[in-house]
Amino acid sequence: MGIETPLLNNSNNHSNGDLHDVGESKKLGSVVREFGIESKRLWKLAGPAIFTSICQYSLGALTQTYAGLVGEIELAAVSVENSVIAGLAFGVMLGMGSALETLCGQAYGAGRLRMLGIYMQRSWVILLTTACLLVPIYVFAPPILELIGETTEISEAAGRFALWMLPQLFAYALNFPIQKFLQSQRKVMVMAWISAIVLVFHAVFSWLFILKLGYGLVGAAVMLNTSWWLIIIGQLLYIFITKSDGAWSGFSWLAFADLWGFVKLSLASAVMLCLEFWYLMILVVITGRLPNPLIPVDAISICMNIQGWDAMIALGFNAAISVRVSNELGAGNARLAKFAVAVVSVTSVTIGVICMCVVFGTRDIFPYLFTSSDAVAAETTKLAILLGVTVLLNSLQPVLSGVAVGAGWQWLVAYINIGCYYIVGLPAGILLGFTFGFGVMGIWSGMIGGICLQTLILIVVTSITNWRREAEEAGDRVKRWGGSLDQ
Structure with missing residues (x-):
């Protein structure tokens, strides 16, 4: 008996150790499975979102490339307007529109779909007002650019281009709330397809207007504005026709309610x-x-x-x-x-x-x-x-x-x-x-x-x-x- 007891105890210890190892293995396997499931959810959102960002980033990049083929001053004008004037507006609009990522995302998770359309309209009101406040930056672009060290020649060329790009400013005001509205519902493939189609259109017609027909900066501005507004029209048509699974129920005066709370969160995001x-x-x-x-x-x-x-x-x-x-x-x-x-x-x-x-x-x-x-x-x-x-x-x-x-x-x-x-x-x-x-x-x-x-x-x-x-x-x-x- 004195010999058998320790053997029995050892046997129990090995058994407990094996059970512990099995438990750890199952736990690790469960974490790996959960990681795989969450990764699929992540990439379904991130993949199209990355593609959409690249397509929309390429609109300005292509315009800049074509402008560079026209001449050095045209390249400088587009580059400076894109990076400084439009860059400033882009940052403000993207930031203020990002308030919808919090509100629309949480409302969607809570199953309150109708709120998403109201939130988007409130964001439009705020961003369109902000766009009006940013107009003077476009109008007075030449002295602003000279103030930060640009030459007079480049500042004046970029200033003329900035005036032609005012429609893009208001396109930003509508586009970012629409994007957050669709993203929160995981409808990212819609944006990816629309952006890809518009990018192809932009590449072909920008070449035609800027280089082939020789319209230079005017052609560049017309095509860049047109491409941004085509993205907005395509996304709005999708929302209005499909009703976005109930998230869009039409225009409402509720868009003007609780605006101060929206403004505070929008400013924080900006x-x-x-x-x-x-x-x-x-x-x-x-x-x-x-x-x-x-x-x-x-x-x-x-x-x-x-x-x-x-x-x-x-x-x-x-x-x-x-x-x-x-x-x-x-x-x-x-x-x-x-x-x-x-x-x-x-x-x-x-x-x-x-x-x-x-x-x-x-x-x-x-x-x-x-x-x-x-x-x-x-x-x-x-x-x-x-x-x-x-x-x-x-x-x-x-x-x-x-x-x-x-x-x-x-x-x-x-x-x-x-x-x-x-x-x-x-x-x-x-x-x-x-x-x-x-x-x-x-x-x-x-x-x-x-x-x-x-x-x-x-x-x-x-x-x-x-x-x-x-x-x-x-x-x-x-x-x-x-x-x-x-x-």
Whole structure:
């Protein structure tokens, strides 16, 4: 007996250990399955959203390319108008329209479909009013551009082009609320198809008007405006004809109710996203203040071009996680919202690592796609290290911003952005670049420090978030801003 008992105990211990291993294996298998399911949900949203962003980004890029084939002053006019005047308007409109990602997403998750159409109309009222307030920037573009250092010739050409591009400003005001309305219902393929068809139309007719018929900047403006309005008309026709599964029930005077609450959330979204959107644009402006800035500005412009294309991927994930978080919080599914954040973070960082490796691996090659100057190419190759780091950071940072939009934390992130970007990152970049003499490398390094700090803070905020409480607040928000509407 004295011998058998230990053997029996050992047998039980092995049995318990085997059961524990089986349990751990099942648990791991369950997590892997859940990860796969959530990844499918994510890519169904992110894939078309990325494609749509690339198509719409390509409208301006193609116009710029065709303008460059006309002449240097035409290229400068389109480039400056796109990056400064239209870039300013784009940032404000995208930011203010992003309030709908919170409201429409949470209302959809809560099953309050009719509220989505009302929310979209309220956003139209706010954004069209904002567009009217931005008109003077287009009208007085030449002195504004001269004030920030552009030559008189370029400022006047860009100013004329800006006046012709006023219809695009009002297209932005309608387009961004429509996009958030459709995204929140996961109708992203509709936007992808419409954007793809319009891009083909834009490529063919821009060539015809700008180059073949010789209309130059006037032809460029007419085609770019037309293409943006075709996107809006296509999306509206889809909404009006299909009723968007009940989310659209016609125009309503309720669009003018509770506007102040909408304005506050829209302003918070605008401040949050504009602070992010303009941060790296400022890098080019500051670099232009360096002694002998021509080569550094050309090099940083090439890097920002690469960063712009990479940002389209991040923008797709930003939209996808915003929809997933807002939908799940609106439905009261706190655990699924938290799990969606984990899945999208792992996915986007993995893609960021791949993109960073591509930048590092091609740093001696890709500069020559944009320039024939060996001096500019050498400077760009040197900056590729910082570009790779920025690409990696910007794979996660927009995702965390998307989580913030989906959860309704816009003001919190706006304050974080002000502190990290403009109180820490920007002064650090100026100090390193000018005071310590590191030039463009120092400017960019300091600004990367701001992105790192902001990303770390958002990781901490997301990690300590009480998702159950966020789900309760989403339910309260839906009731507070739409309780009077029928389901």
